[in-house]
Each structure stands twice: as C-alpha cells, then as structure tokens.
Amino acid sequence: MTKQKRHHGDLYEALIVAGIELMEAGGPEALSLRKCAARAGVSHAAPAHHFNGVVSLKAAIVARSYGIFTKTMQAHREGISEPRARLIAICEGYLAFSREHNALFRFMFQPFADEAAQINPPILQELEARSAAAYDELAQACAAFAPVGGQARGTETLVWSLVHGYAMLFASREGSETPHGRPPDFAQILPEFQRL
Amino acid sequence: MTKQKRHHGDLYEALIVAGIELMEAGGPEALSLRKCAARAGVSHAAPAHHFNGVVSLKAAIVARSYGIFTKTMQAHREGISEPRARLIAICEGYLAFSREHNALFRFMFQPFADEAAQINPPILQELEARSAAAYDELAQACAAFAPVGGQARGTETLVWSLVHGYAMLFASREGSETPHGRPPDFAQILPEFQRL
DNA sequence: TTCCTTAACTAGACGGTGTCAAGTTAGAGC
DNA sequence: GCTCTAACTTGACACCGTCTAGTTAAGGAA
Known part of the structure; x- marks a missing residue:
C-alpha cells in the first residue's frame, strides 16, 4: 500500500499522518488537503498523485x-x-x-x-x-x-x-x-x- | 424570532427552509451559505444580517x-x-x-x-x-x-x-x-x- | 411634504478551499 | 547517454465564508 518513491520518501504515508495530526489538534474542520500537503513539506497539488481527491484521503x-x-x-x-x-x-x-x-x-x-x-x-x-x-x-x-x-x-x-x-x-x-x-x-x- | 422586515418578506425563515431543502436533496455537504442565499433570491452577503456566520445558520x-x-x-x-x-x-x-x-x-x-x-x-x-x-x-x-x-x-x-x-x-x-x-x-x- | 435615521440588502474584494492543466525534475531501464 | 515515466511544482479556475463600503427602502419628526 505504501509507495516509497523519490523526492519525498513516502508521501502517501506522510499525508495520512499529517491529516490525523491536524484532526486531533483542531477537529474534523481543521483537515484540508492543502494543509496536509504543507505539513508534509510539499506543494498543494502533490497529494493528487496519491489520492484522487480529498474524499480518498479522508477514507x-x-x-x-x-x-x-x-x-x-x-x-x-x-x-x-x-x-x-x-x-x-x-x-x-x-x-x-x-x-x-x-x-x-x-x-x-x-x-x-x-x-x-x-x-x-x-x-x-x-x-x-x-x-x-x-x-x-x-x-x-x-x-x-x-x-x-x-x-x-x-x-x-x-x-x-x-x-x-x-x-x-x-x-x-x-x-x-x-x-x-x-x-x-x-x-x-x-x-x-x-x-x- | 422571525424578522418580518422589508425587501424580502422573511429572509430569516427563508434561509432556514432553503438550507433544509439543500441538505435533504444533496446531503450535509450540499449546504452552503451562498446557495441558501441564491435559493432565497438574495445576494450572497445578505444572510450576514440574520445569522452571524454559517455556524449560526447551521444551528x-x-x-x-x-x-x-x-x-x-x-x-x-x-x-x-x-x-x-x-x-x-x-x-x-x-x-x-x-x-x-x-x-x-x-x-x-x-x-x-x-x-x-x-x-x-x-x-x-x-x-x-x-x-x-x-x-x-x-x-x-x-x-x-x-x-x-x-x-x-x-x-x-x-x-x-x-x-x-x-x-x-x-x-x-x-x-x-x-x-x-x-x-x-x-x-x-x-x-x-x-x-x- | 421633506429630511433624517436606520435596517436590509447589494457589490466587490480577500484569503482559503479542492481540482485541473501544463511544465519540470529525478530516477529506472535500455 | 538516451528516453520514458512517475513525482512533484506552478499557476489558474470556481467556489466557499467573511469583511467593507455603498445603496435602497421604510418609518419618524419637522
């Protein structure tokens, strides 16, 4: 399930972790694709290559x-x-x-x-x-x-x-x-x- | 609780009804302040005079x-x-x-x-x-x-x-x-x- | 009547959101 | 060394909630 590709070590995993951290800190409302990306040190459109939309990240x-x-x-x-x-x-x-x-x-x-x-x-x-x-x-x-x-x-x-x-x-x-x-x-x- | 002022008969009520209709049609995600306003036939900023933000409308x-x-x-x-x-x-x-x-x-x-x-x-x-x-x-x-x-x-x-x-x-x-x-x-x- | 006050609403802008299109970059295979 | 491809960036778009300023209509006082 993990990707383990270049540039970022494992963005797929990092985005999930970032999302969980954001939610535990500020509730479900605090979750956003762009904030997850920023927290993983990556541009705002990078998650699109691992999740086809926010819904999949949430899932x-x-x-x-x-x-x-x-x-x-x-x-x-x-x-x-x-x-x-x-x-x-x-x-x-x-x-x-x-x-x-x-x-x-x-x-x-x-x-x-x-x-x-x-x-x-x-x-x-x-x-x-x-x-x-x-x-x-x-x-x-x-x-x-x-x-x-x-x-x-x-x-x-x-x-x-x-x-x-x-x-x-x-x-x-x-x-x-x-x-x-x-x-x-x-x-x-x-x-x-x-x-x- | 109702306002009953000019221009629109009762926008406060109309926005609640619009919100319920939107939610019953498209789920909680379909609710938006601007869509409620549009459905009530009013500009996007009009609800601000009846609800101090989306949260109050939702409440x-x-x-x-x-x-x-x-x-x-x-x-x-x-x-x-x-x-x-x-x-x-x-x-x-x-x-x-x-x-x-x-x-x-x-x-x-x-x-x-x-x-x-x-x-x-x-x-x-x-x-x-x-x-x-x-x-x-x-x-x-x-x-x-x-x-x-x-x-x-x-x-x-x-x-x-x-x-x-x-x-x-x-x-x-x-x-x-x-x-x-x-x-x-x-x-x-x-x-x-x-x-x- | 006319003037004034005030609430209701409009128009426009701002930052933030998700998503799409195009360009760049880095690694793998030949 | 070359090409191919996936990972990622950049920039744009529409939509969102909210703020500010301007307009409009109703009611009271002269």
Whole structure:
C-alpha cells in the first residue's frame, strides 16, 4: 500500500499522518488537503498523485483510524477469558477510543454513503476490511451469548448499538448534551435493562 | 424570532427552509451559505444580517430539525398509554425520523462542541431548548421504569444510547456498514439482553 | 411634504478551499 | 547517454465564508 518513491520518501504515508495530526489538534474542520500537503513539506497539488481527491484521503484516514480502534479494543480485552467480562472490556476499549481519539472517532462515523463512489477502490477496500475487523472484534465476543445452535446476530446488533450510542452521546462529550449532569457509567446502565 | 422586515418578506425563515431543502436533496455537504442565499433570491452577503456566520445558520437548521424530530416521536406514541408499548413507540418514532430525514438526523448529531461559541446566543438558546424537549420526550416515557422512589436517569441513558446507536449504525443506512446482511429489527434485539 | 435615521440588502474584494492543466525534475531501464 | 515515466511544482479556475463600503427602502419628526 505504501509507495516509497523519490523526492519525498513516502508521501502517501506522510499525508495520512499529517491529516490525523491536524484532526486531533483542531477537529474534523481543521483537515484540508492543502494543509496536509504543507505539513508534509510539499506543494498543494502533490497529494493528487496519491489520492484522487480529498474524499480518498479522508477514507484513508478513516481506515487508519479503524486500525487504532481495533487495537484499542484488543488491548482492553487482552488476558480476559470469562465471556461477560471480556465483552464488557471490549466495550470499555470502544469507549476509551471514543474519548482518547475523539476527533477520529466522530470523523469515522460521519456520513460517507454518498461519497463512497469517489473513493479510490483499493482505499475503499482497505477501509471496508478494517471496518469489518473492528466489527469482528465485538462480534466474536458476542458469540458466547448466542442462542444454542443459533447465531449471535441479534446480540451483536444490540451491544454494538448500545455502546456506539453511549459513546456518541455521552462518552465523547465534555457535557452540554443533556440538561442533566454527568451520565452514569456504561457498566452501571446495563442492569437497568431488567426493568424494561 | 422571525424578522418580518422589508425587501424580502422573511429572509430569516427563508434561509432556514432553503438550507433544509439543500441538505435533504444533496446531503450535509450540499449546504452552503451562498446557495441558501441564491435559493432565497438574495445576494450572497445578505444572510450576514440574520445569522452571524454559517455556524449560526447551521444551528438554526438543527434547532428546526429537533422540532420535527420531537413531533415525529410524539406522533408515534399518540394514544398509547401502556408504558412499555409507549416507550417502544417513541423509539420507533426516533428510528422513523432517522430514516425519513436522514440528512437532517446525521447533521443534528455532528460534532458541534468547538463551534458552540460562534452561535448567536438566542439561536443557541433555541437549539438547547428544542434539544431538551426531544430528550424529555424519551425521558418521560422512561419514568415508568424508574426504581421505586428513585430516578430513571440510568434507564434514560440506556434507552437513548441503544436507540441512537441503532439509528446511526443500522436504521439510517442502505447497507454496506457491516459485512453481514440486513440487521434485525429494533424490537427484535431487545429480548437479546436477557442472555447477557 | 421633506429630511433624517436606520435596517436590509447589494457589490466587490480577500484569503482559503479542492481540482485541473501544463511544465519540470529525478530516477529506472535500455 | 538516451528516453520514458512517475513525482512533484506552478499557476489558474470556481467556489466557499467573511469583511467593507455603498445603496435602497421604510418609518419618524419637522
């Protein structure tokens, strides 16, 4: 995937790194093709030879972010074998990523549907593979809770929805989302379900 | 809130409507101050007298969207008094909005934190009020499930997270998010929780 | 009526954005 | 040494949000 050609050592990589740095510093709005180019020490039109447009660069950044995302979840579940504790640990990794790489997290889950057609095919392929890998991390932990002889599809959907919603609405905000104070911790809300 | 001054009848309102139309037609990317102005039949700098920058116009659009959002949830729960059915009906309203006004829905829940300071105070106030009204719609339905003599805060957080995550990840996508096929319906995944 | 004030809007410019077209430069293969 | 080609530069274009200055229309006061 890396280019490793002349002039600049590996501009493809440098542009992705620059983009991530820009986003982590100033939010998704701070990302621009020209700023990435400048940060990589290259003219404003140079990125065009590696990414066919901003959309592809953004997609590459998202793909890279999915990699970090998956690694964070893996690090949290490492060494935990008891199924329920393992699943919760993965969820905590999920939330940790949404807090520590907030800009990336929000950027990853922005609307992409109408832009997918503009993404360079190999980049789109990498994006989908890494996205699937992240999903699998959670799905495999859900397998232990599948109905006997059945699939864990419903469980995956439930857990993924719950942790993602929590991350979006509560975990990755300083406040000001709800008129109430700090929301309860993720692990604390799980038992609430038995009353529904 | 409306201006109702000369030249144009009510440009403030016209710009919001134009913005919503643009977003519903071409997604969040299609929104631009200049296009809103053109669509309202006015010069490109005219909006500056009603909104102090794009951010305020966007905030006004989000505030308006929250109104539609709340009305959709209310319409779905109308006439249902049994607590659990009522709560589920509200969730279905939530999901219906995310599907029928997909662009608005995604736009509403985009990162706004670092832009809040740029929003015109009365518009910010309206935004927060309408956002709180939407939250209350769900919170009131959760009250029936509060622990005896306690608060329903945990329940609210659980339900809001779950339905929001489901809407973001599954309800408002044509596909291509997960490698698997169509996800199970929202009501179907709820019983899954007892196996966790 | 006429004058004046003020808000609404226009016209034009600025820097910044992504993208395209053309020219240059450096390395690889012959 | 020559050519070929990919990497990169330069410059232009249209579009974006925003700022400044000028115009226009409505309402109040004489």
